[in-house]
Amino acid sequence: MEFKEQCEIEEYKYKCRTNIEKYKYDLQLAVENFRAVIAMGQAAIKGAFLANSAALIALMAFIANGWKGGIFILPLQGFSSAAVKFVLGLGFALAAQAMSYLSQYRAATSPQDENALAAAAMSLSWTLVGAAYGFFVWGGIALWSVIEKIV
Numbered sequence: 001m002e003f004k005e006q007c008e009i010e011e012y013k014y015k016c017r018t019n020i021e022k023y024k025y026d027l028q029l030a031v032e033n034f035r036a037v038i039a040m041g042q043a044a045i046k047g048a049f050l051a052n053s054a055a056l057i058a059l060m061a062f063i064a065n066g067w068k069g070g071i072f073i074l075p076l077q078g079f080s081s082a083a084v085k086f087v088l089g090l091g092f093a094l095a096a097q098a099m100s101y102l103s104q105y106r107a108a109t110s111p112q113d114e115n116a117l118a119a120a121a122m123s124l125s126w127t128l129v130g131a132a133y134g135f136f137v138w139g140g141i142a143l144w145s146v147i148e149k150i151v
Contacts, residue, residue, distance in 0.1 A: 078146030085139030
């Protein structure tokens with residue numbers, strides 16, 4: 001084998017190794033980005049669960065203390081309206097969790113070019129998380145207006 005041919009072979013090997021390393025790096029970066037997106041989504045959903053459930057528990061404790069102490073006659077209609085909003089927020093957070101699972105399952109089990117359903121499920125999941133936080137805010141406003149009338 002001539003020296004020139006041997007140099008061309010070594011150059012080709014070098015290009016192949018470089019391309020393989022670049023591919024590994026790109027793949028690793030994509031996996032880490034995917035993990036970060038999943039972690040962010042899980043944190044948002046957990047936050048929606050926590051906010052709505054904590055508000056509901058605090059509302060029940062407030063009603064129980066008010067009734068037990070006999071300090072005031074509770075306008076239960078206003079409190080129940082706020083409680084319904086918090087429960088709806090919990091329901092939307094649960095639905096967001098289910099849609100998030102569905103989108104991740106679909107993305108992992110379907111070919112890359114058929115992920116339209118996974119993308120739609122993820123978009124719906126983010127919409128449901130937004131609605132859960134919206135119900136939390138709406139319930140808080142409703143609760144504040146009831147408490148303002150009492151105090």
